Amino acid sequence: MSLRVGVIGAGMIGQEHIRRLTTVVTGAEVVAIADLATDRAERLAAATGARAHASGTEVIAHPDVHAVLVTSSGPTHADHVLAAVAAGKPVFCEKPLATAATDCLRIIQAEIAHGRRLVQVGFMRRYDDGYRRLKRLVDAGDIGVPLMVHCAHRNPTVPVSYTSEMAMLDTAIHEVDVLRWLLAEEIVSAQVLTPRPTRRRFEHLQDPQIMLFETAGGVRADVEVFVNCQYGYDIRCEVVGETGAARLPDPARPAVRGDARDSTAVVTDWRERFGDAFDAEIQAWVDAASEGTATGPDAWDGYAATAVGDATVEALKTREIVPVDMEPRPAFYTGAQQ
Numbered sequence: 001m002s003l004r005v006g007v008i009g010a011g012m013i014g015q016e017h018i019r020r021l022t023t024v025v026t027g028a029e030v031v032a033i034a035d036l037a038t039d040r041a042e043r044l045a046a047a048t049g050a051r052a053h054a055s056g057t058e059v060i061a062h063p064d065v066h067a068v069l070v071t072s073s074g075p076t077h078a079d080h081v082l083a084a085v086a087a088g089k090p091v092f093c094e095k096p097l098a099t100a101a102t103d104c105l106r107i108i109q110a111e112i113a114h115g116r117r118l119v120q121v122g123f124m125r126r127y128d129d130g131y132r133r134l135k136r137l138v139d140a141g142d143i144g145v146p147l148m149v150h151c152a153h154r155n156p157t158v159p160v161s162y163t164s165e166m167a168m169l170d171t172a173i174h175e176v177d178v179l180r181w182l183l184a185e186e187i188v189s190a191q192v193l194t195p196r197p198t199r200r201r202f203e204h205l206q207d208p209q210i211m212l213f214e215t216a217g218g219v220r221a222d223v224e225v226f227v228n229c230q231y232g233y234d235i236r237c238e239v240v241g242e243t244g245a246a247r248l249p250d251p252a253r254p255a256v257r258g259d260a261r262d263s264t265a266v267v268t269d270w271r272e273r274f275g276d277a278f279d280a281e282i283q284a285w286v287d288a289a290s291e292g293t294a295t296g297p298d299a300w301d302g303y304a305a306t307a308v309g310d311a312t313v314e315a316l317k318t319r320e321i322v323p324v325d326m327e328p329r330p331a332f333y334t335g336a337q338q
């Protein structure tokens with residue numbers, strides 16, 4: 001029997017995941033959709049054969065829903081995830097797991113009380129082929145012990161609603177997860193440097209930013225976030241070790257020769273860049289949820305990313321090096337990770 005999924009939040013990525021669940025991954029069907037914009041939920045429900053619901057609470061409680069996918073706005077995630085865990089239903093939550101670290105801890109406590117993993121957090125880069133190759137190489141010791149990591153996260157542009165804090169909370173949260181996963185170490189402090197802002201920005205926005213992180217083992221990482229770079233969606237990561245350096249490959253695109261030039265296209269959109277990773281991530285979720293459990297990035301990863309995010313936002317305000325305030329990791333979350 002296929003996994004009957006209820007989706008909460010049918011905005012940009014919610015619609016992407018509904019399409020993915022309906023036409024790409026196997027073993028699942030979308031049976032319920034809720035969105036604050038009820039007309040949107042109704043339109044999508046009609047198009048997919050699902051039911052439209054007035055609220056996420058209704059979706060989670062419905063006996064026909066086996067598992068829940070949360071793609072509503074960040075501040076609403078914690079309540080939906082807590083309700084899903086209370087109902088004993090596997091739940092996929094887009095990043096962030098919650099906007100407050102205390103809410104992430106409540107989710108962790110609820111999941112531990114349940115006794116089995118139910119929560120997967122949407123850090124899809126762990127399913128990207130390039131990042132997975134990079135991790136295998138680092139884990140195999142091919143570049144020796146890692147010492148430094150250089151990352152960049154560039155978006156062509158962002159809407160006026162984007163704030164300077166979102167450079168961390170919305171954007172660099174992916175690099176924070178990647179760093180913790182690649183290095184298998186927690187981040188212990190954050191600092192933010194603010195270069196001359198681009199003139200192609202909104203007045204309120206500090207863009208670009210350079211975030212500096214230190215891990216428990218002394219690895220230093222710099223993350224450039226530049227969300228109005230104009231030219232494309234450019235994700236970079238290079239790990240430098242004691243005996244070598246390894247770089248995330250760019251997406252494969254043909255080299256084109258013409259007009260006395262040799263050029264390669266740069267992708268312009270995160271959906272294009274990480275499409276395959278999203279497909280693999282949601283397939284892995286469906287497979288695990290069908291067994292009544294979860295896989296991949298867990299609630300602890302969601303908590304750690306939010307805790308580092310809080311320190312980084314504080315560092316942006318104060319320009320100081322800010323220690324990350326993190327609880328000890330419960331034994332429940334020390335198993336092998338994707």
Ligand SMILES: NC(=O)C1=CN([C@@H]2O[C@H](COP(=O)(O)OP(=O)(O)OC[C@H]3O[C@@H](n4cnc5c(N)ncnc54)[C@H](O)[C@@H]3O)[C@@H](O)[C@H]2O)C=CC1
Pocket residue numbers: 008009010011012013014034035036037040055056071072073074076094095096122123124170270
């Ligand atoms: N993994 C990734 O690369 C990406 C992750 N995201 C994450 O996905 C989440 C959603 O982002 P977008 O789709 O871009 O936002 P969006 O604003 O396009 O969609 C959010 C939807 O949730 C609905 N909503 C809000 N509160 C709700 C509630 N209480 N109950 C039901 N529906 C509710 C809104 O009406 C809206 O339709 C965010 O947390 C964002 O950070 C977004 C884009 C990429």
Ligand SMILES: O=C1[C@@H](O)[C@H](O)[C@@H](O)[C@H](O)[C@H]1O
Pocket residue numbers: 155170171174270
């Ligand atoms: O999660 C995402 C967006 O919310 C965010 O705004 C973008 O900067 C990221 O590249 C994308 O992956």
